[in-house]
Amino acid sequence: xxxxxxxxxxxxxxxxxxxxxDCTYDTxxxxxxxxxxxxPSSGEMIFLIYQGSYDExxxxxxxxxxxFQKARKxxxxxxxxxxxxxxxxxFCAMREGRDxxxxxxxxxxxxxxx
Amino acid sequence: SAxxxxxxxxxxxxxxxxxxIQCQVDSQVTMMFWYxxxxxxxxxxxATANQGSEATYESGFVIDKFPISRPNLTFSTLTVxxxxxxxxxxxxxxxxxxxxxxxxxxxxxxxx
Numbered sequence: 001x002x003x004x005x006x007x008x009x010x011x012x013x014x015x016x017x018x019x020x021x022d023c024t025y026d027t028x029x030x031x032x033x034x035x036x037x038x039x040p041s042s043g044e045m046i047f048l049i050y051q052g053s054y055d056e057x058x059x060x061x062x063x064x065x066x067x068f069q070k071a072r073k074x075x076x077x078x079x080x081x082x083x084x085x086x087x088x089x090x091f092c093a094m095r096e097g098r099d100x101x102x103x104x105x106x107x108x109x110x111x112x113x114x
Numbered sequence: 115s116a117x118x119x120x121x122x123x124x125x126x127x128x129x130x131x132x133x134x135i136q137c138q139v140d141s142q143v144t145m146m147f148w149y150x151x152x153x154x155x156x157x158x159x160x161a162t163a164n165q166g167s168e169a170t171y172e173s174g175f176v177i178d179k180f181p182i183s184r185p186n187l188t189f190s191t192l193t194v195x196x197x198x199x200x201x202x203x204x205x206x207x208x209x210x211x212x213x214x215x216x217x218x219x220x221x222x223x224x225x226x
Contacts, residue, residue: 035215095215099145102208
């Protein structure tokens with residue numbers, strides 16, 4: 001079974017609109033962490049935001065926020081006021097277990113339209 | 115934060131040969147990992163590079179094909195052995211921080 005599920009292979013969004021990228025996860029651990037990464041066409045992995053399972057507040061980093069719904073095992077990324085430079089591949093990932101390894105979802109390719 | 119460098123950044127290799135990729139972190143880190151990203155795909159974890167002991171490999175990856183070294187807390191190597199065209203991928207080194215996992219720029223490998 002997939003640990004991280006991103007159901008949107010691709011999305012097209014008009015510039016300046018808000019975007020929500022979906023991510024659900026599967027774990028039996030009580031302690032885990034959730035990440036979002038951006039990968040532009042250059043290939044680098046850019047860290048966007050992190051949410052710990054015990055964090056009481058939803059994480060925010062500038063235009064990025066993470067809508068963490070623990071009971072639903074959901075960790076959606078919200079990008080406010082999208083920009084053309086937001087066009088990229090976005091990966092949701094989870095860290096769990098004592099070995100701290102991170103497992104990635106299949107990704108969502110986001111296209112921002114002018 | 116940690117900055118990770120990888121060498122080489124890209125290479126074109128003939129089938130049957132081996133390539134060693136180096137990963138250097140600018141600070142001491144506890145955990146280092148190697149990932150593979152095949153064209154158009156997500157990242158797949160190859161192994162955890164353990165300092166001073168054998169790497170821990172994920173299902174589908176074996177030490178004979180992907181030997182890994184980690185002699186200290188800032189350096190690791192991944193060797194892709196006896197390469198075939200199916201090994202053409204981007205190989206990424208990664209290091210664990212407190213609330214972030216850092217990634218190197220990747221090594222783009224093409225096997226002909």
